[in-house]
Amino acid sequence: MAYDYDVIFIGSGHAAWHGAEDLVKAGKKVAIVEQELAGGTCTNYGCNAKFILDTPFEFLDDLNRYEQADIATVGTISWEKLMAYKKKIISTYAPLLEKKFEQSEITLLKGKGKLADAHTVVVNNQKYTSDYVVIGTGQHPNKLKISGSEFTHDSREFLDLDSLPKRITFIGAGIISMEFASIVIKEGIEVNIVEFADRALLAYPEKMVSAVVDKMTQEGVKFHFNQAVSKIVKENGSFKLITAQGLEIETDYIVDATGRSANTANLGLEDVGVKYNKNGIEVNDHLQTNVSNIFASGDVIDKSIPRLTPTATFESNYVASVILGNTKPITYPAIPNLVFTFPRIAQVGVSVKEATNQPDKYKIVEVPFGGPINFENKLEATAHFTFIVNKKDKTLTGAALLGNEAGEMINLVTIIIDKKLTFQDLNKMIFAFPATTDGLITALKTALA
Structure with a gap:
């Protein structure tokens, strides 16, 4: 036909x-x-x-x-x-x-x-x-199936706001809420994040997430964990968000970021x-x-x-x-992902949680990147690397990075994981100094040695 x-x-x-x-x-x-x-x-x-x-x-x-x-x-x-x-x-x-x-x-x-x-x-x-x-x-x-859900906005609508309201509340402490809140808190507005779970960014290392939450809290973001939003009421031109646990928040704009x-x-x-x-x-x-x-x-x-x-x-x-004729099943390479908070959180490959549960197979190497050569990490005292090393062949199998340069560095890490580069391989290469990635390579060579 x-x-x-x-x-x-x-x-x-x-x-x-x-x-x-x-x-x-x-x-x-x-x-x-x-x-x-x-x-x-x-x-x-x-x-x-x-x-x-x-x-x-x-x-x-x-x-x-x-x-x-x-x-x-x-x-x-x-x-x-x-x-x-x-x-x-x-x-x-x-x-x-x-x-x-x-x-x-x-x-x-x-x-x-x-x-x-x-x-x-x-x-x-x-x-x-x-x-x-x-x-x-x-x-x-997604839209929460609650009374007043029609008063909420999604990420697409938020990303088109001509001006910021004085008060914004985010439902959910996932990637969308954390990224948007990291931005708008710097504009001096009142920001609340309401989350059903007991912490933010569940798919990412808890210590790194805590560092981000602490910084956002210091900047003025108010976090409300273990809270289930039950309804939203419009009152005198603003809104009241109410949870099943009794929390009430007066706000001007609500972003429902509870998933897709x-x-x-x-x-x-x-x-x-x-x-x-x-x-x-x-x-x-x-x-x-x-x-x-x-x-x-x-x-x-x-x-x-x-x-x-x-x-x-x-x-x-x-x-x-x-x-076009390829008969081989799909095989995914290492997939890096990044949260655009300040600081960034990036991870790729075997996660910290997976490695922790398999101590015989993986070695976890923690590297506090913030501090030693402060100019190289642009004064980020909390910058941190976590490397997951395969004990058998001493290759990198996973990593989590905390810091504003994490987005650029995770791409280099991904290549190292995919190509199974060893300490000996990296030792044969020359990298630009004092670029931030040079510090990453130095730390990584120590972890793989």
Whole structure:
């Protein structure tokens, strides 16, 4: 049977367009379906916006340490001007991607895509047939099922605030809340974080998280752990957040950051028989669904590995390779992840918790990076490395880093883990000094020796 396309991607984010480009380069006819802006969440409503807003505050945080050392004077940041700049920059990305698709000869079908059968996608009541279909629809923010939930906002809305309210309350102490709170507390507003668990950032090392929480607390953030939000009441133009434990917080703006769920609704999955659950679409080790010509990629997949933009890109490229003939199951490399708090927390590979539970297999090496050569870590007294070393072959298998330079350093660490570089390998290399990464390498060589 002759199909309209070789491959149709539903969704235009990183889980789709990278693989689409690989396919068109190989001579395939490809279409991408998108109901909103080309590029999806990360490009238009998430990662890029957060990075633009975060960067000036990183400089501010660094400069603050030099002010405390009586070396510099801290300046101020205009949120209004910064937001205007963010909107100006972000507004260019979707048109650029559309042009990129056109130049690559990828057809962009604007509208909601829904499966009619295994080889047919309906967009705006028009049917398009394809040999393969790839679902890369990502996730959406959750909403607490409580009275007054309509008064809450999600991350996308927060990242579009023209001006900051005087009081912001975050529900949940996960990545989104911690990152946003780290920024806005520097603007002098009142910030509360309400969390059901007994601590923040459960997936990250407790000692490092505690260091971040302590710093945020000193800056003025109020943390409320072991609290279940029960309702939100609007009162005289502001809001009152109430928990089951009796906590009441008066606030002007509430961000519900209690998690995200896969975008599986209204895709026609049930009609075609594609299996999925509350965590996402079920796939095998080739990212195929139970309907063999339909694949899934990115955050919409039911998976345990980190849902990150680079992971979605990796999966998109992998799916393209399978369609082009690759028969090998997907094998993920070490996946670094980073929390954009001040200081940053980064981790990759075997976690501190895993290593602690397997002392016969792993050696944990703690390195207090803050202090010895203070200029090299930009006066970050709390900067810290935790290395996980395989006792058998003395290679690095995991790491957790605390410090504002952690984001750049974790990428170097990831290469060392993936390539299984040893002390001898590192000793044959020369690195720039006094770059921050030189201190990382010196500490790492000591750990691996």
